[in-house]
Amino acid sequence: MATTQEAKTGGSTLEGLRASSWSSRIAVAIIAALTVLLLVQAVREPGQFTSQLLIGLTNGAIIALIALGYTLVYGIIELINFAHGDNFMIGSFVGVTVLSGTFLGLGFFAPIDASSGAALKVFGVLFALVVAMVVCGLVNVGIERVAYKPLRNSPRLAVLITAIGMSFILQNVGLAWKDASQIPFPSLVSNANILAGVTDEVTFRWKDLFVLAVTVPLLVALSYFIRSTKQGKAMRAVAQDKEAAAMMGINVNRTISVAFLLGGILAGASGVMFGLFNGTTVFDVGLRQGLFAFTAAVLGGIGNLTGAVVGGILIGIIGSMTDQYIGVRWTDIVIFTVLILVLVFRPRGLLGDRSAVQGGGGE
Amino acid sequence: MASPGASLKRFGLPAGLILLALLFPFINEVLGANLMFPVIVVAVYVMLALGLNIVVGFAGLLDLGFVAFYALGAYVVGWFASTHFSGVNFSFLSALPTSGSLPGIHVSFWVLLLAAGAFAAFWGVIIGAPTLRLRGDYLAIVTLGFGEIIPRFFVNGDDIFGYNLTNGTVGIKGIDSPGIPFVPSRGWQQFGTLDLNPWYYTILVLVLVTVFVNIRLRDSRLGRAWIAVREDETAAAAMGVNLVTTKLWAYALGATFGGFAGAFYGAFIKSIFPTSFSFNVSVLILCMVVLGGMGNIYGVILGAIILQGTNFYLLPQINIWVHDIGTALSSPFLANVDIPKYNYFLFGAILVAMMLLRPEGIIPNRQRQEELREGDEDDSATEITGAT
Numbered sequence: 076m077a078t079t080q081e082a083k084t085g086g087s088t089l090e091g092l093r094a095s096s097w098s099s100r101i102a103v104a105i106i107a108a109l110t111v112l113l114l115v116q117a118v119r120e121p122g123q124f125t126s127q128l129l130i131g132l133t134n135g136a137i138i139a140l141i142a143l144g145y146t147l148v149y150g151i152i153e154l155i156n157f158a159h160g161d162n163f164m165i166g167s168f169v170g171v172t173v174l175s176g177t178f179l180g181l182g183f184f185a186p187i188d189a190s191s192g193a194a195l196k197v198f199g200v201l202f203a204l205v206v207a208m209v210v211c212g213l214v215n216v217g218i219e220r221v222a223y224k225p226l227r228n229s230p231r232l233a234v235l236i237t238a239i240g241m242s243f244i245l246q247n248v249g250l251a252w253k254d255a256s257q258i259p260f261p262s263l264v265s266n267a268n269i270l271a272g273v274t275d276e277v278t279f280r281w282k283d284l285f286v287l288a289v290t291v292p293l294l295v296a297l298s299y300f301i302r303s304t305k306q307g308k309a310m311r312a313v314a315q316d317k318e319a320a321a322m323m324g325i326n327v328n329r330t331i332s333v334a335f336l337l338g339g340i341l342a343g344a345s346g347v348m349f350g351l352f353n354g355t356t357v358f359d360v361g362l363r364q365g366l367f368a369f370t371a372a373v374l375g376g377i378g379n380l381t382g383a384v385v386g387g388i389l390i391g392i393i394g395s396m397t398d399q400y401i402g403v404r405w406t407d408i409v410i411f412t413v414l415i416l417v418l419v420f421r422p423r424g425l426l427g428d429r430s431a432v433q434g435g436g437g438e
Numbered sequence: 439m440a441s442p443g444a445s446l447k448r449f450g451l452p453a454g455l456i457l458l459a460l461l462f463p464f465i466n467e468v469l470g471a472n473l474m475f476p477v478i479v480v481a482v483y484v485m486l487a488l489g490l491n492i493v494v495g496f497a498g499l500l501d502l503g504f505v506a507f508y509a510l511g512a513y514v515v516g517w518f519a520s521t522h523f524s525g526v527n528f529s530f531l532s533a534l535p536t537s538g539s540l541p542g543i544h545v546s547f548w549v550l551l552l553a554a555g556a557f558a559a560f561w562g563v564i565i566g567a568p569t570l571r572l573r574g575d576y577l578a579i580v581t582l583g584f585g586e587i588i589p590r591f592f593v594n595g596d597d598i599f600g601y602n603l604t605n606g607t608v609g610i611k612g613i614d615s616p617g618i619p620f621v622p623s624r625g626w627q628q629f630g631t632l633d634l635n636p637w638y639y640t641i642l643v644l645v646l647v648t649v650f651v652n653i654r655l656r657d658s659r660l661g662r663a664w665i666a667v668r669e670d671e672t673a674a675a676a677m678g679v680n681l682v683t684t685k686l687w688a689y690a691l692g693a694t695f696g697g698f699a700g701a702f703y704g705a706f707i708k709s710i711f712p713t714s715f716s717f718n719v720s721v722l723i724l725c726m727v728v729l730g731g732m733g734n735i736y737g738v739i740l741g742a743i744i745l746q747g748t749n750f751y752l753l754p755q756i757n758i759w760v761h762d763i764g765t766a767l768s769s770p771f772l773a774n775v776d777i778p779k780y781n782y783f784l785f786g787a788i789l790v791a792m793m794l795l796r797p798e799g800i801i802p803n804r805q806r807q808e809e810l811r812e813g814d815e816d817d818s819a820t821e822i823t824g825a826t
Contacts, residue, residue: 155575222790229797232500233810235575236728237793239502239721243786251780362717366586369579404594411583411590418580419568 102420116400122276127399128392133283135391136290137352140345141368142375142383143297144215144338150314150378151334153231154223157238160365161245162215162339166207166346167260167356168253173203174261188261196263200351204289207343214245215339216332224328242361249358257357260350286348293344294384297337301380306333314378363407367394370414376424385426459642463635474634480746481641482703487726487742488648488735489695494724495733495803496661497688498668500578503565503585504723507693509592509715510561511554511700516610516710518545518553532614547616551701558697559690566689570682585720592712609711616640616705629705637706644702648695652735660687669809718782725785728792731799733806740801745785753778 117124141163148156176184187199222241226234265281301307312320313330321327349364350356371390375382390410397406417424458465466473486508493501516522519532521542531546545553569580595604604610617628618636629636655661663684666674675681704710722745730741757777764772792799798807 153575155579222794225794229793230810232498232574232578233793233797235500235578236724237790239724240786240789240791240793243721243782244790247780247783247786251783255779366582373579408587408590408594411587415569415580415583415587418572418576418583422572422576 099420102416113396113400122274123399125276126278127395129277129279129283131392131395132388133286133352133391134394135371135388136286137345137349137387138364138368138371138390139384139387140290140293140341140348141364142371142387143380144342145369145372146375146377146380146383147310147334147338149372150380151310151331152223152227154234155238155369156215156223156335156338157235157365158218158241158245159215159338159342160361160363160368161242161249162211162218162361163342163346163349163364163368164249164356164358164361165214165245166211166343167350167360168249168258168346168358169207169210169343170203170347170350171253171258171260171356173206174199174263186261187263189263191263200263200285200347204344204347207347208340209343211343211346212336212339215335215342219332219335224331242365246359246361249361253358255358257355258350260354260356262351262354264351282352286352289344289348293341297341297380300337306330310334366414367410370410370417373414373422374417374424376426379424379426382424382426386424389425456646463638474638476746476750478634478637478641478706479703480743480750481638481645482699482706483723483726483746484645484739484742485641485648485695485699485702486723487730487738488645488652489692489699490723491692491727491733491735491738492652492655492664492695493688493692494727495731495738495806496656496664496668497685498574498664499685499688500574500581500724501689501692502578502582502717502720502724503588504581504692504696505715505717505719506565506585506588507558507562507696508700508703508719509588509710509712510558511697512704512710512715513592513604513610513700514554514557514697515547515550515701515704516613518543518550519547519614519705520544520610520612522605522610531619544614547614547701547705551698554697554701555694556697558693558700562689562693563686566686567682570685582717582720585717589712589715592715604712607712609709611709613704613708613710615708631708641702641706644698648698649735649739655691656735660684664688665805669805721782721789722785725788727799729788729799731801731803731806732810733803734799734801737799737801737803741799745788748784749778749781753781753784 113124141159144159144162145156148154148159172178174187176186187195191199218241222237223234226237264285268278268280269284270277270279299307301310309320309325309330310333312323312325313327317327320330346356349360367390368387371386372383373386374389375384375386377383390413393413394406394410397403397409401409462477463474465471466477486504489507490501490504493499493504521540523543524541526543527541529540529544531549532544565581565584569577572580592604593607596602596606596608615629616636618626621627625633626636629640663674663679666677666679667681667684671681674684726741726745727738728741729745730739731737757775760775760777761773764770764774797810
């Protein structure tokens with residue numbers, strides 16, 4: 076795992092070298108220095124390093140699912156859906172509500188928690204995931220209909236301001252729903268180390284496996300949808316050229332709604348997993364997590380689905396490495412710095428799709 | 439100027455408002471309204487909103503991290519007018535009579551006010567310079583990134599390689615009061631916490647200076663360049679407007695007023711915490727600008743007054759009413775609901791509603807109105823693709 080990761084970083088730096096301006100050379104030097112430092116750590120304490128890498132991978136998977144929502148929407152209507160992170164928060168709230176079995180004061184079933192039977196736990200988690208995915212998908216579509224659709228021909232900043240407004244509205248819905256304190260999630264997925272019998276040095280918990288086991292099928296399904304279904308083809312067409320797509324008989328409005336629906340579904344799944352993985356959620360988690368995911372989307376190349384996944388995993392790993400080797404309190408600063416550096420020096424991201432530099436659209 | 443009506447509108451209304459503002463402390467005292475403190479805070483936000491208006495309203499660059507400049511201004515006063523750097527003992531024109539013997543750095547507030555503006559402007563240029571070639575929405579996210587990094591830096595700044603730069607979440611306390619030497623009144627020699635008049639007149643002068651500078655900027659060559667850049671960058675560049683310096687000036691000047699406001703606020707509140715400079719504040723200031731009318735100085739002032747008035751007066755008042763209704767209906771939910779807690783719901787809703795219904799704000803800037811409404815007609819191709 077460690078070696079493939081380094082190889083990946085190495086590949087992108089080589090690509091950067093070809094562009095060969097002074098800023099890219101400095102960037103290459105810095106990335107190389109950091110990689111060497113990380114490798115030194117990897118050699119010194121391989122167990123710890125690998126464990127951190129795996130945690131980063133899991134966190135990255137959660138971030139990647141949110142990042143896909145940003146990238147899907149941006150790819151089609153070039154809007155930074157600022158409310159997306161808060162939709163993710165709503166997803167985690169829906170998840171914890173479903174698991175509690177009580178909604179609006181009505182008890183539907185007994186809360187599913189650590190003491191429930193194994194079958195009930197599996198059912199509970201799946202049920203929470205599905206409900207959250209449906210709710211978040213619909214919320215996202217609703218937001219698009221109410222807030223973004225009327226502004227489709229307005230200046231870009233007007234829509235962005237609307238999105239910020241929606242973000243605060245959702246945040247306060249969360250605040251009214253669950254109050255400002257941290258909300259504990261029942262620990263349904265075991266914290267135990269899978270590799271306990273094999274090696275003591277590397278930690279890979281059932282939790283981590285759970286996140287990957289949910290994420291990978293979702294990614295496969297999304298990829299199938301975009302590549303192979305008629306609606307997916309329509310999405311790609313609209314992303315390329317709205318007017319031409321409309322002339323070919325594609326319902327542009329419906330396609331945009333589908334993009335929001337897909338983004339919301341992934342955010343909902345991500346929200347529930349985030350809660351189960353970290354054991355807690357809070358009403359304003361969306362801003363931080365949303366910015367992380369946006370960073371991931373930009374890092375991979377916004378509008379580019381593979382890029383969002385790669386970016387998500389990279390951000391997860393950068394975050395876990397910072398946690399370990401610099402300090403948890405600096406993680407936010409490091410990742411926001413990555414966001415700024417990428418936007419300023421390489422706005423089309425590692426894999427590149429749509430240029431963010433004015434006049435450089437290339438389409 | 440031609441008709442007496444026009445000149446009345448041009449000079450009479452501002453003169454009347456200034457007179458009202460000058461007499462406000464007496465009115466407040468006669469009415470026993472006890473509004474000095476909230477009004478001073480509102481005035482701070484008026485300054486912030488006017489600063490942001492230069493960036494968002496005049497130059498059309500969305501800045502989501504404006505709170506950073508506010509924080510920088512406040513920390514300049516925190517660092518150089520308190521006992522924070524207790525290892526040093528330095529005093530310069532300080533209003534404190536005992537400043538020479540106190541530990542820490544004690545510099546005159548008036549010097550620091552200028553320093554805070556300059557420091558904020560410096561950071562405005564640092565943030566602006568690399569980001570200006572980005573398109574509008576990416577620019578907004580970069581400013582948001584900076585706006586998030588700077589308060590977090592102040593949180594973590596209590597241990598920078600072991601050095602305590604910002605005192606972390608505890609913040610900097612006991613900031614010196616400003617004072618004007620050589621005046622007979624003791625309340626003016628060192629501003630106190632009981633008599634708020636000196637504070638009030640200080641911020642009033644600052645606001646008036648801000649408004650004056652804003653008006654002069656708007657009508658200047660630079661102001662016209664901002665409008666040109668806002669409307670069409672390519673055309674402006676073709677006409678010989680230097681995009682980079684024009685935008686940088688917008689950033690720097692906007693940041694300067696943010697720094698002034700922060701410096702005043704730090705000295706007025708006397709203690710600063712990194713948590714008071716969150717993203718929410720940036721959005722609140724943005725909401726003031728959007729509500730009042732982007733690019734319109736009077737609109738922005740009105741927006742700031744309305745929103746802070748809502749925060750300080752309307753929401754607590756509604757809260758009391760709802761509690762009374764709840765008690766009357768014996769509904770425990772209504773009797774205990776904490777409405778001011780949800781103020782950002784209102785601000786979010788205002789942002790959405792304004793953009794959907796009246797993007798030009800309450801008092802529109804006519805040019806801005808045309809631009810924002812332009813998309814309603816057909817030609818929107820340039821806006822959608824962002825191509826220039």
